[in-house]
Amino acid sequence: MGKTLFDKIWNSHIVKSIPDGPSVLYVDKHFIHEVTSPQAFSGLEKRGLKVFRPKQVVATADHNVPTHDQHLPIKDELSRIQVKQLVDNCANHDIELYGLGHPYQGIVHVIGPELGITQPGMTIVCGDSHTSTHGAFGSIAFGIGTSEVEMVLGTQCLLQNKPKQMRINIEGRLQKGVVSKDIILYIISKLSSSGATGHFIEFAGEAIRALSMEARMTICNMSIEMGAKGGLIAPDKKTFDYIRNRRFAPVGNDWDEKLEKWKKLFTDKDPVFDCEVNINASDIEPMITYGTNPGLGIAINNAIPELDSIDDEGEQQNFMKALGYMNFRPGKSLIGTPIHHVFIGSCTNSRIEDLRLVASVIKGKKKSEHVSVMVVPGSQQVARQVYAEGLDKIFIAAGFEIRQPGCSACLGMNEDKIPEGEYCVSTSNRNFEGRQGRGARTLLASPLTAAAAAITGVITDVRELMEADDCR
Amino acid sequence: MDIIRSTYYPLPIENVDTDQIIPARFLKATTRDGFGENLFRDWRYKSGDSNKPISDFVLNLPQYKGEILVAGKNFGCGSSREHAAWSLLDFGFKVIVSSFFADIFKSNALNNGLLPVQVSDSFLKKIFALDSTALLTVTLETQTIVIEESGETETFEINNYKKTCLLNGYDDMDYLLSQIKQIEAFEALQKLVPIN
Ligand code: SF4
Numbered sequence: 001m002g003k004t005l006f007d008k009i010w011n012s013h014i015v016k017s018i019p020d021g022p023s024v025l026y027v028d029k030h031f032i033h034e035v036t037s038p039q040a041f042s043g044l045e046k047r048g049l050k051v052f053r054p055k056q057v058v059a060t061a062d063h064n065v066p067t068h069d070q071h072l073p074i075k076d077e078l079s080r081i082q083v084k085q086l087v088d089n090c091a092n093h094d095i096e097l098y099g100l101g102h103p104y105q106g107i108v109h110v111i112g113p114e115l116g117i118t119q120p121g122m123t124i125v126c127g128d129s130h131t132s133t134h135g136a137f138g139s140i141a142f143g144i145g146t147s148e149v150e151m152v153l154g155t156q157c158l159l160q161n162k163p164k165q166m167r168i169n170i171e172g173r174l175q176k177g178v179v180s181k182d183i184i185l186y187i188i189s190k191l192s193s194s195g196a197t198g199h200f201i202e203f204a205g206e207a208i209r210a211l212s213m214e215a216r217m218t219i220c221n222m223s224i225e226m227g228a229k230g231g232l233i234a235p236d237k238k239t240f241d242y243i244r245n246r247r248f249a250p251v252g253n254d255w256d257e258k259l260e261k262w263k264k265l266f267t268d269k270d271p272v273f274d275c276e277v278n279i280n281a282s283d284i285e286p287m288i289t290y291g292t293n294p295g296l297g298i299a300i301n302n303a304i305p306e307l308d309s310i311d312d313e314g315e316q317q318n319f320m321k322a323l324g325y326m327n328f329r330p331g332k333s334l335i336g337t338p339i340h341h342v343f344i345g346s347c348t349n350s351r352i353e354d355l356r357l358v359a360s361v362i363k364g365k366k367k368s369e370h371v372s373v374m375v376v377p378g379s380q381q382v383a384r385q386v387y388a389e390g391l392d393k394i395f396i397a398a399g400f401e402i403r404q405p406g407c408s409a410c411l412g413m414n415e416d417k418i419p420e421g422e423y424c425v426s427t428s429n430r431n432f433e434g435r436q437g438r439g440a441r442t443l444l445a446s447p448l449t450a451a452a453a454a455i456t457g458v459i460t461d462v463r464e465l466m467e468a469d470d471c472r
Numbered sequence: 473m474d475i476i477r478s479t480y481y482p483l484p485i486e487n488v489d490t491d492q493i494i495p496a497r498f499l500k501a502t503t504r505d506g507f508g509e510n511l512f513r514d515w516r517y518k519s520g521d522s523n524k525p526i527s528d529f530v531l532n533l534p535q536y537k538g539e540i541l542v543a544g545k546n547f548g549c550g551s552s553r554e555h556a557a558w559s560l561l562d563f564g565f566k567v568i569v570s571s572f573f574a575d576i577f578k579s580n581a582l583n584n585g586l587l588p589v590q591v592s593d594s595f596l597k598k599i600f601a602l603d604s605t606a607l608l609t610v611t612l613e614t615q616t617i618v619i620e621e622s623g624e625t626e627t628f629e630i631n632n633y634k635k636t637c638l639l640n641g642y643d644d645m646d647y648l649l650s651q652i653k654q655i656e657a658f659e660a661l662q663k664l665v666p667i668n
Pocket of ligand 1: 062063107108109128130345346347348406407410411428429
C-alpha cells in the first residue's frame, strides 16, 4: 500500500503519539498576525514562558491595518493598540516582524510564499483559517485558534488527530475565461461548504499541474471553505523554480539537499484515500456565488436553483434565508444584475498574476460610472510590481482606486467596508452575511469576472468582453 | 465540567459561521474578556451598532435562558477566530449542541472548556420541537445528552484524551510543556535548521 504525500509529511513530523489520543505534531513555520496573537502572548507570559523557537516564527500586520496613509499613525484607537501590541510582543520575544512600513509587509498568506519562507514538506500553521494557502507548495498547512497559537509559541508543537484524506483529481483542460478561482468555486459548489470537514485534501491531475504556483495557491486557499483542514498539491518543477532565489530560499549545498528531499514528495502508486472525487476541467465555467456561503455558487450563465431542486429541509431553509439576505429569487439568472462595488484583493486573489488578469480585461476601458472599484495588492512587493509593470496606469485610467496592502474589505475589520444592502463582486473567499460590512451583499468570483463586472456595472460573462476584444 | 442540566436557546439555522457569532469589527480587543456583549451582534441588535435589540432573535426572547445553545448543522464554520468560543462562553454558554461542527471551531471550543455535543439530525429535530421550559442534561462522564421530559437519550463522541482533560481541568499546553525534552530530542534528530 502506497503512502500519500500527506502521510509522508505528517509521519516525519510526529514527535510522539498518545495511545488512544492525539499526536504531538512538530511545526516548522509559524506565521502570526495582530488579531489572533495578543491573547496567546499574554497566556505565555502568564505562565512565565518565552517563545520556544522565535526563529521559526514570522509576523506581519495585515487584518486590521488601514489601506491608505500607512505612514501615518493608525487613526482607530483599538486597531492602533492591537498593532502596537504585535510590535511589542515581537520585540520582547525576538520575532521577525514585517509590520506596517516594512517592505515585506502584506497579507500573511501572500508574503510567506513570496519570501520563500513557505517550502515543500513543511508543517506550517497560523492563527488564520486560510493558512491552507501554503499547501500549494506541498506542505501541511492549516489554521489554528489562539490557544493553539500559544501552544506553538511555547513548544513549537500541537496536539493533533490525523485527519481523513481526500483526493480531488481534475483532469482535462480549462476553457477560455476560466481560471483557478472558478475551479475551486466549482468544487465547493459540488461538495458544499461542509463537504470536506475532517479531511485533508490533495488536489491532483492534469489541470492542477498546468496551473502556475499563484493559481495553485488560490485553490488551496479556499479548501477551508468546504470545511477541509487544509489542501495540498505535490511540488514539481514549477514549485522549485518559484522558490529558487527568493529571499529565504535555501542556497548552495543547502538548496541541493533540500531539492533532493522535495523531489520525493508525491503520493505513491496505490495510495488509500478515504474519499476520491473526479472532476473534468472542461465542465467548469466562470463561476459566481449567489448566496451567503461559498458553496452556493453557479456557472455564471446558469440560473439560481429552484427551491424544489433541493432535497433536504434544512438546506431549503438555508437557501431561502441566503436568498432573502441577497435579495435574489430562485430560478433567476444573475446576468445583468446591477452591482455597486468591486473588491479586488484578499489572500485568495491579490497576487501579481491576479492583478495582471484584471488588467488584461480592463485595459483601455473605463469602469461603469455607478460602480466603485478597489484594488488592494496582497503585499508591498506585489504593490511595487504593479507600479513596475505599469499596471497602475491601467487601473487608474479605468477609474479603479489602488490601495495599500492588507486584508481590507475581505473581512470588514477596518474602515474598508461595503455599505448595507449594496452588492459587491469580490475576489475574496467568503460571502457570509456581513462579512464585508453589516448588511453587505457579496458575490464571490474570479479576478476576470470581477473585472468584467467593474466595466459593465452588471454581472457579466467575462468571455463576452474577451471575445469583443479578440475581434477588435 | 461534568454535568450540565439546563434549559436551552434554540437557533435552528444551518451553517452558522464565525462571522455571525462574532463579526470581525469586534475582534480588536487584546484580552479574552467581554466578547459576550457582541455575540451574534448583527442578528441581535439593529444596525448602526445602536444596541437596540432585534426583538424576535432568540437571545432577546425573555422565555429563553440557560447554559446550552442548540444550533443547526455545520455550526462554527469559517474563520479560525477563537473569539467565537470566547464570546459564547462569556455570554454564559457551557455546551453547544448541533448535528455537525466545523473542525477549527470544535477544537477552539474544547481548548476553552466549551463542550460541543454532536447529535443526530433526528435528535436535533426533537430538541427543536420542545418548548422553552424543557430541560436538557449533558453528562460528559457518560457522554450522554438526555431530554428530561421524555427521557430520550443519545450518546455523543468525544476524544478520550480531550475528555480526560476536560474532566480534570488541564489543557494541551500543560501536556506539551511536559514533553519539551522529547521535542528537543526530535529537533536534534531532524537536524532542524531554522530557515530565517
Ligand atoms: S485576506 Fe481575508 S481571508 Fe485572507 S487572511 Fe485576510 S481576512 Fe483572512
